[in-house]
């Protein structure tokens with residue numbers, strides 16, 4: 119063992135050394151249905167107008183640290199209730215990190231149902247907090263007795279509830295989410311990353327609970343490349359979260375581009391309506407395959423289970439035929455033999471269905 123290695127082991131915390139960096143597979147040349155991206159580009163005139171705007175943007179200056187213009191536009195477009203504030207993040211991943219940094223202390227915990235979004239657990243590790251993963255029930259609904267018992271026993275500082283949940287795609291019961299918010303002494307963050315594809319939101323509930331915050335992102339809507347997420351809630355909470363935000367976390371190109379994109383909200387409304395309609399078709403096509411178990415989805419992806427023991431094999435063969443989806447089998451537990459496909463264009467969805475049919 120060389121001395122760099124020894125030195126590293128002395129200083130990098132064991133829980134960090136035990137982590138694997140978030141894996142992002144190479145998708146060049148593939149039909150990419152793994153990451154819940156919107157498959158559609160912008161209409162040509164809109165792209166041209168945007169390019170002109172970017173051409174007139176100065177990059178020699180630091181961006182507006184509070185992104186005033188963009189924040190105002192977001193509050194209007196996302197219908198943030200009066201009296202509530204927002205904080206912006208470099209993707210909602212950064213917001214999870216800011217929340218964790220603001221509350222982290224020895225012995226404090228982050229809690230989330232599992233299977234769920236992996237960054238809650240990763241970020242708990244980053245900031246040396248405990249993590250409590252409470253298993254969902256077999257049908258991916260919340261296990262309320264287990265959730266309430268864990269809250270009472272451990273009083274987590276933060277509870278994340280993805281609504282709809284990733285990777286399962288379902289919306290939890292609104293009444294149960296409210297019961298969790300009421301039972302928790304810590305903050306409950308309803309993560310609405312897939313809001314554009316669901317019919318329910320907790321945004322309107324912000325004023326009703328002192329410990330509720332709502333997180334959104336523009337990634338799944340169609341702006342994943344810009345990295346912009348936001349946290350909405352009471353100014354009392356957000357002023358504290360804002361203190362751990364790095365001063366220029368939203369770069370000037372993102373500020374200009376997101377503000378421009380939101381002025382064309384109708385383009386995204388049209389795209390997401392098409393994705394929702396295609397989700398219905400994709401669900402129906404998957405349900406026609408008798409060997410699959412297909413789970414309901416309020417998001418822009420669908421989770422399904424293939425026959426026992428075949429998850430990784432089917433995933434690999436799809437990949438060999440040029441179609442990249444997400445293999446959840448390695449996560450085990452309730453996700454054994456489960457695969458997740460993002461709703462793509464009609465052509466992409468058909469290619470996926472065709473390839474899958476030949477493998478079953």
Ligand SMILES: *Cc1c(COP(=O)(O)O)cnc(C)c1O
Nearest residue numbers: 209210211280284311335337347
């Ligand atoms: C994708 C996703 C996010 C993160 O999105 P960003 O691209 O970092 O804004 C957050 N929560 C859930 C549940 C997600 O699926």
